[in-house]
Amino acid sequence: MPGTENQGPVKISRKDQIETIATALFKERGFSATSMRDLASEIGIEAASIYAHVRSKEEILQSVCFKMAHEFFKELEQIEKQADTHTEKLRQLIAVHVNIITRNVAASAVFLNEWRHLSEPYASDFLQLREQYEQRLRAIVRQGIATGEFVPSDARFVTRTLLSSLNGITQWYKLDGELLPEAIAQNIGDLFLKGLMSHKDDRPKYH
Amino acid sequence: MPGTENQGPVKISRKDQIETIATALFKERGFSATSMRDLASEIGIEAASIYAHVRSKEEILQSVCFKMAHEFFKELEQIEKQADTHTEKLRQLIAVHVNIITRNVAASAVFLNEWRHLSEPYASDFLQLREQYEQRLRAIVRQGIATGEFVPSDARFVTRTLLSSLNGITQWYKLDGELLPEAIAQNIGDLFLKGLMSHKDDRPKYH
DNA sequence: CCTACCGATCGGTAGG
DNA sequence: CCTACCGATCGGTAGG
Numbered sequence: 001m002p003g004t005e006n007q008g009p010v011k012i013s014r015k016d017q018i019e020t021i022a023t024a025l026f027k028e029r030g031f032s033a034t035s036m037r038d039l040a041s042e043i044g045i046e047a048a049s050i051y052a053h054v055r056s057k058e059e060i061l062q063s064v065c066f067k068m069a070h071e072f073f074k075e076l077e078q079i080e081k082q083a084d085t086h087t088e089k090l091r092q093l094i095a096v097h098v099n100i101i102t103r104n105v106a107a108s109a110v111f112l113n114e115w116r117h118l119s120e121p122y123a124s125d126f127l128q129l130r131e132q133y134e135q136r137l138r139a140i141v142r143q144g145i146a147t148g149e150f151v152p153s154d155a156r157f158v159t160r161t162l163l164s165s166l167n168g169i170t171q172w173y174k175l176d177g178e179l180l181p182e183a184i185a186q187n188i189g190d191l192f193l194k195g196l197m198s199h200k201d202d203r204p205k206y207h
Numbered sequence: 208m209p210g211t212e213n214q215g216p217v218k219i220s221r222k223d224q225i226e227t228i229a230t231a232l233f234k235e236r237g238f239s240a241t242s243m244r245d246l247a248s249e250i251g252i253e254a255a256s257i258y259a260h261v262r263s264k265e266e267i268l269q270s271v272c273f274k275m276a277h278e279f280f281k282e283l284e285q286i287e288k289q290a291d292t293h294t295e296k297l298r299q300l301i302a303v304h305v306n307i308i309t310r311n312v313a314a315s316a317v318f319l320n321e322w323r324h325l326s327e328p329y330a331s332d333f334l335q336l337r338e339q340y341e342q343r344l345r346a347i348v349r350q351g352i353a354t355g356e357f358v359p360s361d362a363r364f365v366t367r368t369l370l371s372s373l374n375g376i377t378q379w380y381k382l383d384g385e386l387l388p389e390a391i392a393q394n395i396g397d398l399f400l401k402g403l404m405s406h407k408d409d410r411p412k413y414h
Numbered sequence: 415c416c417t418a419c420c421g422a423t424c425g426g427t428a429g430g
Numbered sequence: 431c432c433t434a435c436c437g438a439t440c441g442g443t444a445g446g
Contacts, residue, residue, distance in 0.1 A: 032239035049431045164375025191402040
């Protein structure tokens with residue numbers, strides 16, 4: 001079985017390794033400032049050898065960006081389906097968003113900051129996905145306002161500010177940090193739900 | 208008076224024009240993905256001509272980054288000086304931060320995202336400034352908590368999340384947008400101060 | 415501010 | 431996965 005016999009107990013293929021290291025470099029230096037030679041030397045092979053596993057530098061970026069987009073959408077759809085309150089939906093969406101980011105800090109940072117180096121039609125496709133995600137998050141906020149669950153507020157502003165807070169995590173989160181992902185989610189959830197809920201019901205309830 | 212006789216009523220010098228256009232390109236495409244030829248063609252001159260006004264591509268980046276850092280610090284020091292409450296200090300700091308960003312969206316985005324392309328010792332100097340700014344903002348939050356003005360909370364987390372919300376404005380603010388800078392500041396101020404203040408005193412007071 | 419140019423480096427290919 | 435290499439483009443300089 002050529003191609004499978006040498007993988008052994010560690011499942012990570014050379015292709016996966018390339019993507020992982022590239023993601024870290026793309027986050028640190030940016031896509032354009034990372035050369036295939038940088039990447040190769042980090043892996044320990046020659047630059048030309050990368051092309052045995054990957055068609056181009058951009059293909060790596062495409063893979064990272066669309067994989068992350070898929071992650072975010074998968075969880076969003078799960079949350080949209082359930083018939084919970086909008087408070088609960090928002091709290092859960094914050095929790096899974098924090099979870100995805102803290103489990104994939106580098107990939108999330110690349111997803112957020114390097115997608116503009118995608119060529120067409122990938123850039124347009126990607127942008128559409130991002131806009132749709134924001135729209136659907138905004139719909140939850142809007143509906144919560146419409147039902148009176150949330151205080152009247154600018155859904156567009158709230159959504160953008162929430163996304164900035166969540167996505168900003170990529171810029172400061174460290175695996176050995178003092179704050180656990182669950183605590184981050186709790187804090188962001190409290191902050192925004194406190195801001196969105198009427199005064200008599202300040203503390204969000206769980207079940 | 209050579210060098211001054213041709214400036215006429217419009218005060219913008221070629222050097223300023225280069226910096227302005229470069230800033231816009233650096234924001235849109237990133238520093239590394241912007242070539243001096245891109246910049247030149249946007250200005251309408253040859254690439255080599257840029258070097259009559261500017262020593263290098265990086266010098267432009269240095270200028271933008273440190274000018275913005277200076278802007279932010281100038282306002283921070285002003286706010287630290289006055290003997291107001293921490294609530295009022297935080298609200299004012301948010302207001303001036305929003306103001307600087309909305310008046311310099313491109314420069315702020317470059318300041319936030321492209322500084323890592325600075326070479327040494329500029330990168331280290333810059334990073335030190337950013338960390339000091341965050342530290343001093345955090346001190347205001349900490350002091351507000353210590354005096355009992357703010358509810359007990361994680362000052363580090365609050366500061367980072369506030370900065371993410373503020374800096375995120377560069378990613379969505381448009382001059383013709385529906386939300387005016389004053390309204391943005393008001394909303395962010397309300398959100399965070401509501402989150403920071405004790406329940407019996409939910410609405411922050413002004414004078 | 416332009417023409418003419420330089421050495422370095424880039425992403426990527428051929429052929430093994 | 432490597433050696434050897436290609437054309438394109440990069441930041442920047444010389445000299446006017």
